[in-house]
Amino acid sequence: DQQVKQNSPSLSVQEGRISILNCDYTNSMFDYFLWYKKYPAEGPTFLISISSIKDKNEDGRFTVFLNKSAKHLSLHIVPSQPGDSAVYFCAAKADYKLSFGAGTTVTVRA
Amino acid sequence: EAGVTQFPSHSVIEKGQTVTLRCDPISGHDNLYWYRRVMGKEIKFLLHFVKESKQDESGMPNNRFLAERTGGTYSTLKVQPAELEDSGVYFCASSLLGYNEQFFGPGTRLTVL
Secondary structure (H helix, E strand, C coil), X not given: CCCEECCCCEEEEECCCCEEEEEEECCCCCCEEEEEEEXXXXXXXXXXXXXXXXXXXXXXXXXXXXXXXXXXXXXXXXXXXXXXXXXXXXXXXXXXXXXXXXXXXXXXXX | CCCCEXXXXXEEECCCCXXXXXXXCCCCCCEEEEEEECCCCCEEEEEEEECCEEEECCCCCCCCEEEECHHHCCEEEEECCCCHHHCEEEEXXXXXXXXXXXXXXXXXXXXXX
């Protein structure tokens, strides 16, 4: 059973605008959440993370929001840039291991 | 600082053959993980080492898969004998003890014909 879900397989956004990626989870034991970015033929690159005791973490253009009661997190990228075009994975940690969503492909249009 | 490295980057073998994948974690990272992505689906956990000890191998598909981490440095993942459904991309990741962020290697793409 998939415990982490990214329901939007793709997202297209204009350069300079905000990209919002969503992720839902079912396991209440997850204590840490991470976002990874992946280019073709490369491994996932760590982007930003948030502890389950917080509701927001910001790093430059990237902000992650966590709504524990709704078991939902989101990643905001603003402003979006052409280099942001990639696959973004949401991951949740319990007992060291990460559970991943299926990924959202982001395309930033010029 | 060198990242996680994996060898080979690609491997094409026939069903029934043996393949060994290697992972070199970031220096000083005691945690080492193996993950797999099959057919473009989600990335799934296989197992976790702390130094040379297996902490969790609950994700290993079956006994055709054997992972080792000699001396707590690099790790190998052997598939013997390989089956068609073993095809996919095998990722290795590492992290410092007590830290949540895992850093991934570029992966090994395994194709079993």
